Amino acid sequence: MKKITLLLFLMLFSKGFSQNLPLDFESTTIPYPFTDFDGGVATRIANPQISGINTSATVMQMVKGQGAVWAGSKITMAAPINFSTERLFKVKVFCPVAGKRLLLKFEGAGFSFEKLSAPITTANVWEELTFDFSLDAVNNVNNQIVFIFDLGTQGDGGPNSTYLFDDVTQSLATGPILDLPVLPLTFESTTVAYPFTDFAGGATTILPNPFPDAVNPSATVVRMIKNQGETYSGSVIQMAGPIDFSTNKIVKVKVWSPIAGKKLMLKFEGSPVDFDNGAFETEVATTVANAWEELTFDYTSPTLFPPVNNNDNKIVFFFDFGNQGDGSANSTYYFDDIAFSDGLSAPNYFISNFTMYPNPTSNQLTLEAIGSIEKITIYTILGQEVLTKNTNINNSTIDTSRLQKGVYIAKATIDGKESMMKFIKE
Template sequence: MNAIKYFLSITLLMAVITGCKKEKFDDVSFVNNVADPAKISVLFDITQDNTGLVTITPNGEGVSTFDVYYGDGGETFVKVAAGKNIEHKYAEGVYKVKIVGHGISGKTAEVNQSLTVSFMAPANLKTTVTTTGLAVTVGATADFETMFHVYYGDEATANPEPYDSFMQEQTATHNYPKAGTYTIRIVALSGGVATTTVEQIIKIGKQIDLPLAFDDSNFDYTTSDFGNNQSALATDPKNNTNKVLKVTKPAGAEVWAGTTLGTATGFATKIPVSPLNNKMTMRIYSPAAGLTIKLKLEEHANGKNTVETDAKTTIANAWETLTFDFNNPSAGTPALNAAFNYDKASVFFDFGTPGSGKVFYMDDLQMAIQIAQISLPVTFDAPNTDYTVTDFGNNNTVDANDPTLASNKVKKTTKPNGAEVWAGTTIGTPAGFSAKIPVTASYAKMSMRVYSTAAGLRVRLKIEDHNNGNISVETEAITTVANAWETLTFDLTAPFTGTPALNAANTYDKASVFFDFGTAGNGKVFYWDDVKFVPQPSSILGIPLDFQSATLNYAFTDFEGGAVTVVNNPSATGINTSTKVAKMVKNAGATYAGSYIALAGPIDFTKKTLKMKVYSPKVGAKVLLKVENLTDGSVSFEKEVLTTKANAWEELTFDYSAINTAKSYQKVVLIFDNGNVGDGSANFTYYFDDITLN
């Protein structure tokens, strides 16, 4: 059955093949009847986005293809099929576009058509201008722009009209050489000649801050007057090299007319007033004495948070420094609140009086130097400390230089003829020391260096409660040398006969000294210095760390070239009259050469300010003080400060407020002149002493 099927299929195929016959198609006479190309034209569609994109659509009769010559350079062309178009980008200008139409007969026709491409001016130009100090940052957006140019209005540069270029979503930055008012011009460019321009006036300058003078050309000394006041920068009426602020309170000005210093945002940082740091000073040149000057501080973000106080001029037509105490605000005004962010200040000249044409000059607004209350040890060398003393019984005490070392400040007390046998001097003001003298029932020793004109003279020391003079204890020591310094020690647990006994439950915070006690004044002169509480000797190596013990083992471990030994004090003067100190020699080795000492137990960081006395051969040496865990060196904390004195004792302060007190620290590491390689010379020899927590 299958064989029959295959046979029939083959027979049918043969029949089909046999029946096919080839025919010839070589008659092209129909071409002679096709029309020649004619009526060639072109349509231009220009995209309205300033890209220069043009859609070219050629037309014509009897055309199969077109040659399109763009006309913007060269004789090249692009072929376009009939009924199609092509796109091309042009720069702004006028062009001759040639269209050549090709018929199927091989004949051609052409046309030249003018094309004008003109760009629209950019629209909706928006700029962003940000100033920071002497710098400006410019950004811009616009429709139909290709790029932006910015002209900074800065004629001080080499190019009289400099500009930067930037694209949309970019910015341009420029630094001005000095503060001032500038006109910047921002130009949005199209693809051609059409542009759009905006101008903006900007004020450039660093934001003012304290201390405020008016001499630095980098700062913006804008002021804001109110109540018809008038202010402007001017030349100091007494010094034509100094710039100041001149303020006129003209006729018609309000009684409350004033001037706000700086812009609306005030100072760059908060004014650091507090209950203990509450005074500001300002130099004033006034036309008359007895005029009220009001100084008002406020938060620029909240004008309700204010404090203000007054001062009065005392001289006319001369400079004077007025002090404004914000702990004593003006009557009826808010009290000082240290929680507020005072960062703006206004000055009211001749406050409370209508304007009459008075002219004032002001300069140098700043925080007043805060004078610290006296505290132990009393050295008379610490800066900004009130070393006032109070004489009684006709004593006479003055500031003086050490008779053996002119650089050391001391007190000089004369007991003149007619002075009482009990004549004396109270150390400090009647308020005494800033802290209680740390006496205990079993230990209370104080010392004082004395330079006496004779040996065998009685020197009495009395301590008391400054609030209650009936609470006191006093004792004596005897001078042993003449015309030389010696350290007298006063054991207050053994008071002088007939005087009250020591009571450790009492507060003793005031001290008085009586030279040549019991003898009437006869002109004897005494120099004295370094009144201190003598710390109780410790049997445990820890903080506070000094080097006075004869039994403790001050075992330092040196590394990388450092070498520490305990030696005699090379300069027992100023703030450190200890007999023993530590000496660090930085030999050749690593830049971080130093030494460490392991303490008997963890340091108690209840107090987080470490202090150390240092005697350095140079100013500006980096001193690193680091504490570590005894067994895990990764548990550590360090601070580095710079020396400020050469060949003199000073006390350096290390802020440990950020230390993690959950960890324990038993090692003290010291590196002097950190970052420099030592050579073992005197220039790399340091002394240190009295590492304490405060």
Template sequence: MMKFIKYAFSLCLFTLIAISCVEDDNLDYAEEITAPTNVTAAVSVTQDNTGTVTITPLAEGAVSYTVSFGDGSEEVSDITPGNGAEHIYEEGTYEATITAVSLNGLTTTVTQSVLVSFKAPENLVVIIDNDAAISKQVNLSATADFATMYEVYFGESTDETPVVLNLEETISYQYEEAGTYTIKVIAKSAAIETTEYSEEFVVTAILQPLTGAPVPFRAQTDVVSIYSDVYTDPDPIDYYPNWGQTTTYTQIAVDGNNMIQYGDITYQGIDFNGAALDASAMEFIHVDVWTADADFDAKMSPISAGPNETAITLELNQDQWTSFDIPLSSFTDQNPLVDFSNIIQFKFEGAPSGAGTIFIDNLYFYKESATGISGVLPLTFESGFTLDQFDGGGTSVIANPDSNGNTSSTVLELVKGAGQTWAGSKVTIPTPFDFSSSTTITAKVWSPRAGLNLLMKFEDVTPWPNTQATAEITATTTLANQWETVAFDFAGVDMAVEYYNMVLIMDNGTVGDGSVNYTIYVDDISSSPMLTFEPEYTLDQFDGGGTSVIANPDSNGNTSANVLELVKGAGQPWAGSKITVPTQFDFTAGTTITAKVWSPRAGLNLLMKFEDVTPWPNTIATAEIIATTTLVNQWETLTFDFSSVDMAVEYYNMVLIMDNGITGDGTANYTIYVDDIAQN
């Protein structure tokens, strides 16, 4: 079945049905209806040299339209959805206007170019690209002299209806399968003659992750690792033992993050070569898994000496990382014979067995720290939590787009795409949400429309369908394009459950479309603890240095949303920046510090050192380690060797100075970006 991603009629249809079913004296809900969105029009011209044009308006939330043709003629109003207005133009270029009207009379007006030419289109240029982020989707645009519109055949079926492409538009189309297709574009004007273009285009599937898995935040002392760049893995270990399986094995790196690829997985083992792991002090197993396969799950089994094993099904989300935190009790409750003090192997299987490819990262046992979040590295300049989405939801931390009413620098962006009606987002924190001080949760919400329903619930870490969850509490926005505080009353919450996940779903029961109408911002989710979506550290500068967290200006080589900006102004030659963390830097997990750095020039020297909290001049500090950039206007990873660090000192401050000994001037030549400060 073809999937054309452009226009949506469902909301219009729903609105018409609602009008016919609601009693005349029960229209209070109409006050919350917003102006129509995604207003556009399909323009078709008859090819008979008459200049007859039909303009068919399209929008979400519209019950009627008015079309002004832009040539001084009388406009046509009260056009119902699905119908158009016909008009005869003289040869020329016109700016028609389309006004969409909602149920309560709110309007949205857009302009649509109309070109009427009795010459056949010339100089037809068609641009087709595979979408960089959506598997098996192509994006197409076209230009031609004298063209009024284009008809596009994507070649997936022999009897397909062409898609109309208007002037200055780009359309997207998602194929069911990757492969080579004949894509044909017909450029039309008001003339009888047309101009055609066709191309044999290779549609590609995204078969591996485009970004690395979420970076773990736990301290090495709370972890028994099996596979992760962040932690120390067992030695010896065999990630591809000869168990007679047909599964293929490859290690790849994406954005500097290593991961395991198990292809065409039937079953696949990980063997510790006789050196058993003792994970009896741990509480959970964590793993991140990515697959490009639809409707494909996997199974994971820890195996103890015996051998004894039990499996848990990992329900995967296509084309995105899925993170699992599974209590060890989920295994021992099913099979008490698994002995976590004597783990000798791991096993992954296809579920059902066979024909799927998975990517695995960050496989480790862990326990919760008695003091909450353990350790402070890596510093990603995102925040101390992980974000996820499901079934069409989108979740990210971005720079605050509206500081009027909320001065936070970064906020949570939620987007509901064209997936399931329950598409949403999930925020996972390292320690359970605490309802002991209050069961009322408040959140600042910025919505594009009043009447948007935001559902919130909390879940434990048990995989679905055995997840324990709170009631689903819904709050409704009352303002449009403004920040407001909404409240969620969890008075009946079961405090015996440890909730690690917060789930957010906008307009549950309605399919989104990924537009601005289904994009909201959330901040300052408050009870205990508070989620502010700001960094859990403080920034400072001294003697002419400048320090701030900004939106990443260059995602080529670093896909983080936020990075640290350092500026050296016209102060002292030692002007620099300081990062202070709430718990001391822990060098027992590694004394090699790495950082991604973007520099305007090669040969820039970046000094790093750590200091305790004692005020200068009595401050205790590590050695000043310098790393030098080698690239210009690109991200690269620099390494700082603190192997001789005095581990008896409690370091809370990280100091960064560029070109120590030289006075800066605050220009781009003395501005760098830093991200993903990690230890190895």
């Protein structure tokens, strides 16, 4: 009898102290373990506004402290939250000022993901906000829910920075649960989600191809607008899993730019193994305006880029990095068809009558030969011709300052015979 009583007590004790969804903050035994950060203070209090859609006795109060911009608080759940089918979340809020938003974020053992609510429509009235993650990259291992009100705006610690929230629920999503993407990315699938997250003034939209041509006749593409005054804006897409660079380190992207010479920076990040140092990137300039072209991103050289890895699961797109956008047609870009591509298998000839220095090079490359160098042609690693010079001497210097960083092939015609050698532009 004592053993049964003890077992029942332990079961009730364990159940009473387990915080799981839904969260109504009414229990007298659940601790509701919130962790405040960056000037946010969350407190469980008696509901001071029993009215409308929320007549609960107990709610959570969040005060955003004086001068705090990123203030919030997070609760640790008893177990990871399962997003397999239930991806619709609702939260009741009471806000002192209309137009504010709540950021709901999930963190823990996996990558974090978040969603910003629609603006709160009415001040000093309980309102229910909806967060639909059915088209987003999620996982089933995160066990923390983060609450941030009015992200990016300073709080004052007073009534105008005091918010109430309650009744956090999880249910079946309103739309279909879509698969996450893998390479190649064509943006044509109706069963795959393409979860872009914009940042720093970038605005990404998937839409019908407004400029179909021979290079890109695809029906659907991605548009990115770089907004007024933004310098480092871009967007990042979450992939289904880590991207494997073990056998192929060359990536191609189709791009449409309103101005020739603009660059696309393609960055890979998100490694859970080494988040800070696991990212690698490179830039390639467009060569035409108002037409589709295919750009090639070469990650083969360890001297030019941080070493690639097989752990990153996000792709970041930056257009015209470092220069301000204006939000107009001149800051509107399109991209499509991101895929691995096999590199050119070029011979690596080193012959006694053909030398080349310095290698790596920055601004100029000198070729010397015993015989007469009749012609020098420079190719990318994929075989695209980028520079040609005709000579009739045994010592010739080429201006390489305009070449993009990467691996190139120099082909020299010497006394009627062709020889090739690789070099690196840094």
